[in-house]
Amino acid sequence: MKNIVLIGFMGTGKTTVGRRLALRLGLEFIDTDAEIERVAGKTIQDIFARHGLIRFRSEEALVIKRLSLQGGRVVATGGGAVLDSKNVDSLKKNGVLVRLTAPPEVIVQRVGKRRNRPLLNHGGALLETVQRLMREREEIYGQAADFTVDTGALSKDETVERIVSFLRKDVD
Structure with missing residues (x-):
């Protein structure tokens, strides 16, 4: 069975929906950001602060490559994971990519209270x-x-x- 990979901008619900989807389908759930933190022994914020974006993206690519070798999971990716075409290629080899979207105003409501998003912590209007x-x-x-x-x-x-319905049609 292929992985079901949730992609999209931060705050669209990838982790929350991913957990529920995995439960609904009886599959293991993996959040790539949590996996990066586990492997690196540091928080995402720490990686960004100490080593920068390039190091974070490198860690992310390694985790994605490893996860793409295994199937039968629901995988929630970080918002920028698919910015690297190599990540997309890895994820598509053994996965169906489901994009979650939401209007910008909804995303601001969802992430506005949590300032643990490195890409949003540069000042300016959220x-x-x-x-x-x-x-x-x-x-x-x-x-x-x-x-x-x-x-x-x-x-x-x-x-x-909606995702389950799509997956059923995709299998038929």
């Missing part, structure tokens, strides 16, 4: 930063995805059911 980053990544996310669900107006369970 909404404008989210909008800019989403514009920059839109085409890449769209090209990588096999299926897209907008989580902005859906409950977590409704999102899971």
Whole structure:
């Protein structure tokens, strides 16, 4: 069985939906950011602060490559994981890529209280930063995805059911 890989911008629900989807399907759930922290023995914020973005992306690529060799899991990726085409290639070899989206205003509501997002901690207006980053990544996310669900107006369970429905059609 292939992995079900959740991709998309931060705050779209990849981890939360991923856990529920894994439970619904009886599969193991892996969050790549949590896996990076486990392997590196440091938090994502620590990696960014001490070693920078390049080191973080390197750690991320190693984790993705390793996870893509195994199947039958639900994998939630970090928001920037698919910015590297090698990561996309690795994930697609043994996975179905499901993109989660949400309007920028919804993302700001979801992540605005948590300032543990390194890419959002550079000052400036949060909404404008989210909008800019989403514009920059839109085409890449769209090209990588096999299926897209907008989580902005859906409950977590409704999102899971849309993904399950897509997977059933994809298997038939």
